[in-house]
Amino acid sequence: MRVRVGVNGYGTIGKRVAYAVSKQDDMELVGITKTKPDFEAYRAKELGIPVYAAGEEFLPTFENAGFEVAGTLNDLLEKVDVIVDATPEGMGARNKALYEKAGVKAIFQGGEKASVAEVSFVAQANYEKALGKDYVRVVSCNTTGLTRTLSALQDYIDYAYAVMIRRAADPNDSKRGPVDAITPSVTVPSHHGPDVQTVIPINIETSAFVVPTTLMHVHSIMVELKKPLTEKDVIDIFENTTRVLLFEKEKGFESTAQIIEFARDLHREWNNLYEIAVWRESVSVKGKRLFYIQAVHQESDVVPENVDAIRAMFELAEKWESIRKTNRSLGILK
Numbered sequence: 001m002r003v004r005v006g007v008n009g010y011g012t013i014g015k016r017v018a019y020a021v022s023k024q025d026d027m028e029l030v031g032i033t034k035t036k037p038d039f040e041a042y043r044a045k046e047l048g049i050p051v052y053a054a055g056e057e058f059l060p061t062f063e064n065a066g067f068e069v070a071g072t073l074n075d076l077l078e079k080v081d082v083i084v085d086a087t088p089e090g091m092g093a094r095n096k097a098l099y100e101k102a103g104v105k106a107i108f109q110g111g112e113k114a115s116v117a118e119v120s121f122v123a124q125a126n127y128e129k130a131l132g133k134d135y136v137r138v139v140s141c142n143t144t145g146l147t148r149t150l151s152a153l154q155d156y157i158d159y160a161y162a163v164m165i166r167r168a169a170d171p172n173d174s175k176r177g178p179v180d181a182i183t184p185s186v187t188v189p190s191h192h193g194p195d196v197q198t199v200i201p202i203n204i205e206t207s208a209f210v211v212p213t214t215l216m217h218v219h220s221i222m223v224e225l226k227k228p229l230t231e232k233d234v235i236d237i238f239e240n241t242t243r244v245l246l247f248e249k250e251k252g253f254e255s256t257a258q259i260i261e262f263a264r265d266l267h268r269e270w271n272n273l274y275e276i277a278v279w280r281e282s283v284s285v286k287g288k289r290l291f292y293i294q295a296v297h298q299e300s301d302v303v304p305e306n307v308d309a310i311r312a313m314f315e316l317a318e319k320w321e322s323i324r325k326t327n328r329s330l331g332i333l334k
Contacts, residue, residue, distance in 0.1 A: 005030060005083075006029075006030050006032070006080040007032045008087055017307075018032050033053065037062050054072075086109055089112070105313050108135070109140070116137055121308075123319070125147050131313075132312075136312070138302050139305075147196055148241070152244070156223070159224040162220065167211070183209065189206050189207060222290070242323055242327065243334075244276045245277055248281065271297075272297065276294050307322075
């Protein structure tokens, strides 16, 4: 069975998901939507991907530019089994009525509230809960990063606290700041902890700061342990956790800049680092407290989760078969 997939929104996440879908032998990328004929729309057409207008109201913009579209979002919905909604925050909830009317399954992104879907999803943590579901929410890049490592440690966690140093904007976004400031999230705890709890049942609180960088997010994590763990135990767990990679400062990984350079050296599309990067030297156990620091490539870590969510929704594969298949297709290291 090849699942017919559409992607509504072809920006930072949407184009990466579309690429990932095109690499799967059990999925077919039917088309993508855009609101205007920008460079991403032209590039999609160059790649042979059918481009649809995101709504009737956007057709004149394409017509004025002489850009021929394959139809509108409603036309695309008639041709797909599932739509991946990669539209800006809040729009997915408004689009849901269209998907329900068309009778297609839908995947939403982390900018939407958990209530938009039947389950919030991170493949390694709760794949089985998405089996056969019609509406799944792939949680945000930060929540995915936290869930990947914390779920691996779940049996040992009494309480977790994470401080998130968040990038201000994606590299292609020239309209957002701050430029010369650090902006705290003055609501403590931040929303990230409760979001993790929609996927795994752990006691967690979070706080967050936005800093003027575009490369990655960084998380400083402290765990109160309910069972003994050594630093070697934690490192062994992370080394055997899919989509988590250990990096060493002594090998030159002093900052997010070198981690992104590593992703470039892998020759992956868009410098994607699907894996969560944990600094090996940061893993430290002091009595009943575990500390570690990780980095999250906000443009790509959720991409494999979208692929696995599709397989779960259509029950194409069991958990580890899907994860291994997705990893192989995208060159994920483990």
